Amino acid sequence: MSKKTTIYDIAKKLNITAATVSRALNNNPKIGAKTCKLVLETAAQMNYKPNKFALALQGGKTGNVGVIIPRIDMNFFSSIIRGIEEELQPKGYQVIICQTREDEKREIENINTLLNAQVDGILMSFSKFTEENEPIIKSIIKKNVPLLFFDRKKYIENVSSITINDFEGGYIATKHLIDEGCTRIAHLSGDPSVDIYESRLEGYKQALLDSGIPFDENYVIQTKSNIEAGALATEKLLKLPNPPDAIFSASDFAALGAIQELKAQGIKIPDDFCVVGFGNELFTKYMEPSLSSIDQFPLEMGKMTANVFLEQINNTENFKIEKKVVLNPELHIRKSSSRQSIR
Amino acid sequence: MSKKTTIYDIAKKLNITAATVSRALNNNPKIGAKTCKLVLETAAQMNYKPNKFALALQGGKTGNVGVIIPRIDMNFFSSIIRGIEEELQPKGYQVIICQTREDEKREIENINTLLNAQVDGILMSFSKFTEENEPIIKSIIKKNVPLLFFDRKKYIENVSSITINDFEGGYIATKHLIDEGCTRIAHLSGDPSVDIYESRLEGYKQALLDSGIPFDENYVIQTKSNIEAGALATEKLLKLPNPPDAIFSASDFAALGAIQELKAQGIKIPDDFCVVGFGNELFTKYMEPSLSSIDQFPLEMGKMTANVFLEQINNTENFKIEKKVVLNPELHIRKSSSRQSIR
DNA sequence: CTGTTAGCGCCTTCAT
């Protein structure tokens, strides 16, 4: 296990030239069938592994794909990464992780780093579309580097995206609360300029509309995705002249804060108040009461993203593939919104 | 933004040769101060970025480091990755993730892949040391590829490791339970051939010894790190003729199972029974009752691992650095073992 | 101090 074997080594052994070996290895049509077979065999026998760097140097493929996410220590994103890695690794790709830490500057830096590293593709969940990052996104496309969006999308020509149906998620969460008998349903929303939150809000509105419940804008509060913000928002809601009897939160963390506040005020869940979150974080299952939540299937999202990327890479047609995959979310009903027992 | 600028481009512009440019860029001592400065300036101005692949091709550094972990979708590991990435990225390294999925064969595959990718270093938390993976570990060392262990260690010459003091963790968890007035403390342990579980058990024993509480081997049950196993083990413990009044679990998940079982049997926590877990998983804080647990500081562990790696890489001495970093764990006391209220 | 040359491993014309 001293030196790596090169095509020259195997050429020497077979008394042929490296070019021939190269051709045989690449299934070049004009090559003798026996020669080809012979080369393949001895290559395997000598444990030949192509040198990625020599390939990359000539402008070929590097076998690396870059994945850009806000933070890896969130279950949602790490599950996506897991899915991506599990699909791509068997195909010989390595996954390079970049975190933006919610910083748009770092997002641009990361893209530049990845482009400079000549990755074969960039899979990303960007923080937000702004005028700042628009040009760099365009430059990825111009360089013909396959680009895919997951989780968060924006319509850009020739860019595929893998997302969940956030509208549907908002709809079924709200519908479920209505079905449980709630009539004054509040919504903890997120940054309205991020389309996933916008869609969840729309789904919420549509569900109300379909059930003939009037939409009350006082019931919608924009909050950060954390516990404190959720608790604070809930406090506000409870002070309303006609306080709500349920909350659909676009974030599990905010929902957790809501539940803490409700418990602190001695409000019975789910008897007097129901809560549904979004994300199906691990803790939703184990908290007390357990929190109903919308599952976004991050593992599947990751696998799907990887597969669409592979399709795109292997596309030999002379037109671009543009695929918009939308996964269906699923509601997990738990104690926080489960009134069967008292009906 | 058409073509990447090479050292030839900047050489041409300055009417010097590429070699000179290369030297200037690498702070080669024998170079004219003005020439050097000039090169550096125009390089920056032309937005020159060295080509990693050309460097790697000559046997130089690739700027990639491989990280091998069981699974990325566990908070403990993804936090470590976060720490590693945050330290290494600013230094120009890219992090390549490999998951073993608890499969020792894949562990070997991953190492081979990384070696073949000529990574500048391998940072790993291996599943277990066996006769099978011993040779490949040795081969990493032979190839002079910097190797570091985190989380799980084994003494190998010249291999640095970053771990937490599991003995201490076991000790303080148990000591805390004793201080809360528990006298019959059981322990849910893990695979005894994995040294971290062994150490936690030893810490547990030592704490009992130091407090004059006899060790009862019936109180130690080996369980998998999941909820069902924890519940099952607890069921067994409660059936003992002299059942315990506390559990120190080497896993948060098993501890969660224990609490579920205790609650199911109507046993009051912490009044009649205390529980302490290990890992400080996110859910421990939010479950009911919240679970006391040992924090392993995964983020710091990751950062530390990255920094020891950097030290090692930049080591110009002619001797190997071997660093064994041991982080101190910390107990987070929560409701499941907090009897202040009733004292 | 700086220019010249060769080569890392591979592929790709151009010949043969």
Next chain:
DNA sequence: ATGAAGGCGCTAACAG
């Protein structure tokens, strides 16, 4: 169907 030669971007050895 195969061999010979050049080059991807860079560095290192050898000259000057």
